[in-house]
Amino acid sequence: MKNLVLPYGDKELTVRIPARNLLAYATPRAVAPCPDPAAEIRRALEHPIGAPRLGDAARGAKSVVILADDLTRQTPSHIIIPILLDELNRANIQDAQISVLIALGTHRPMTPEEINAHFGSAVTSRVRVINSPWQDSAQLADLGATPNGTPIQIARRAVDADFLIGLGSIVPHHISGYSAGAKIVQPGISGAATTGATHLFSTRTRRSYLGLVESPVRAEMETIADRVGLGTILNGVLDARGRLVQAFYGDVRRAFRAGVARSRQVYGVEIPGQADIVIAGSHPCDIEFWQAHKSLYPADLAVKDGGTVIVVTPCPEGVAVTHREMLEFTALDADTILARINDGTLRDVVSGALALAWAKMRQRAHIYLVSDGISSDDARALAFTPFASVDDALADAFKRHGDDARVIVLTHAPDMLPILPG
16 A cells, blocks of 8 residues: 555645555655745846836836735745835835735635734735725726726726736646736736636636646736736745745746746646546645635546546635635536526626536546535535545545556645646
């Protein structure tokens, strides 16, 4: 037997698999983190990619807004933002002219305690840190629509700012190919109508854009970021433990794509082929299934048609704090979900788009769920089969696929890009 370690929240699980059945134990590539994250951030600022230096770009601005990830991401904002503030101060922009807007997407707001812990007193003692108001139409600016018809509703604080800079960490992502870049605007600081449109845009055509740099969705996000006025980003590539490997500062498109190349070296993992059974750990997206579902898309690449995916996730906040109503329709088939979106009876298009992607995946694979935070009833409402343990789920999967079934384990599935031969 092979005893394999799977991260699970703040602890680890041991998964036991017969050696003859194990096709791959895949984990992000071990890379050396930079020895001094602050020095690496300063290096990136001193060597901008396709853009002026920050002080020159922001000089003369009366108001600056820094767009930053929420607690569902590992971006080291507590290190990055104080350095940005110092650089802006040298350009004669004072702390009182600067604010941080938390890019929630459609996640729940962060609490004051979470804000202090996530950003640190070196940030919260100097500038205002505010949750993006995606649920408050009065605080959203209507910027019309993209050529594709996506409504552009964006946090007014960002639209009214003289200068915007976006932060983020670059990992593979099922909707936008990779996270970060223009994604800090859409869905980061967008209203639900904008986010619903781009999410649906992605799932109408395929189950996932995971690992694709150029896609219609990325182009749409960059169009929206252009309309808002985001001209500058500072993105990082982290290792599997959340430590900074390399930082990239500059133009939204050019700096992001330079970072993607490095991210692929860390999170792209070669596997020898598809397996009958894929065990997908949700770390580091462990808080709720709204994040943990990202485990499905790398598993989708790694599993055979008709195979079984076992998602292993703690989810202490359950399925979704802000999209609990999705349990009413996630078990429907793909055609029914899409029809209800199209005729307006399914109004939460953001969660509808995700439910559509899950339904398409269920057409080709069985999905099992092992979770301490999601009840068996909720798991079934998601149209997943619940199990009390990985061992129980694996035993059932072997019954389904036979004693010779091959298994792949993805330790950090949400941030991984399985790469098949050829």
